[in-house]
Amino acid sequence: MGHWGWLIAIYLFLGGLGAGAYLASFAAEKGLLGKKTNLDRVGYVVSAPIVAFGAFLLIFDLGQGLKKPWLIINMFLNFSSVMTWGIYILSAFICVAFIKAFFVWKKRQAPAVISYLGAILALATAAYTGMLLAVVEGIPFWNSYLMPVVFVVSALSTGLSLTSLIAHFFEKHQVHEVRVSQIHLGLVATEIVALAAFFALIYSGSQGTIAKISANMLLTESLSIPFWLLLIIIGLVGPLAFYLLQARSNKKALLTSNDQNSALNSERGGIVSLLCDGAVLVGGLTLRCLIIFAALPVWNGILS
């Protein structure tokens, strides 16, 4: 059996996170996150370094490649390997996102083709982190087309959270757009639905008994505490409740249009919102770790 562990989980998490951060700023730049936004820069700036750092971590998970790093260049060779696709996608994304970040840094308008190319590559990066696992028939728990769906939605959600967090601390002008909470509400809700569908597909038996045993590990057995506590409660249901309340209270604030009141609300909401973004990140990392740790081979290597 394989030896993938923490490093791979963190790598998959960072790949999605960096891609999601890029897409958050891209969405903000395109006006999808409200008219006044401060999210249109920081996501771009952090995306390439995050993905590059993740890829760098992966090198430490290699055996012979760590001792003879020149062999790594050959990882561009096999076009039927999803890992090779990933090497291309990640390299391209890191390059394009660096160029885009450079323009943002210099406060210049990047050519539209760069921004759009980056967005497409970001989506590809997020999807790749799921595809890498989804194509492995030897691990029935991973071998599901819903795997990349879950990872992509989680990437968007964690990316938006990270971008909001960094914007809070590093951007001079602060804005709290209702739109951001609404979008994030949609993302978290979609992730819950996707995750539920993922488990439903497994318990429908379409991936065999081994996949069910993996799923049991998460739902009721050895990994159930981090699953329910860190992923479901802290990472998903908590943020869902918060974004739901915020979308509501913002509606009320708009109705009463009591400036003092809403300023107060947004102050308190601001802190909870930061905690909430942190919780989304914790959930995202937990998700990757749990999926890696729950891998069971289709055959355990002994005669029954």
Add this chain to the structure above:
Amino acid sequence: MSPNKRVALSRRNLIKGGLLLGTVAAIGIMPIKVLKAEETVKENTTAKTKKQIGFSYDEGKCIKCESCVRICQETYQWESDTPWRRLLKNDKGNALSMSCNHCADPACAKVCPVKAYSKRDSDGIVIHDASKCVGCGYCLYACPYHAPHIQKKTGAVSKCHFCYNLQDTGSGPRCVGVCPTKALTMGDMKELSQKGNLDYKGLPSSKITNPSMIIIPKA
């Protein structure tokens, strides 16, 4: 437009957006799956090698002496916890001597990013070139039979290569040669597949990789 209406509108948009996103994600991923399926089908019909040799194991003849495992270790000096060949046994008295199955659709070769695996067209042997391997471990997950292992000393994968070097000079693989009862033999898969398959005692479905190995269970 009243503020209330604006919010309501954007919430509706939000739900629509969420739905759209979900559908896009699902539709976006489906073709990949379909593509993959098509690819496998194509491989099964066209990318077959000219000839495919394989192992045959007759459980009734095996006396569980483990000579096959021992000669393999002595010849190729693999570390004991990363074996090329194993004699699997259960407490009901069943046994199976197994190595890499030189599958017709080798999952290892498909996933290896550096193309360390190659499948010979002349006989279908799957050979792993350790000098190329970066030790990423992807093939360890992909192979359903636990055939590739990462050797601790080198950090590279190694696995059975059907003694291709010996076969090229006209002799057979060591394990087959040493088996005292002819329980472990080799042959052309065209004939062997008439006699059996590898779907036995909890082993993974042979549909995944099309292994070139059959087991003849004891009566």
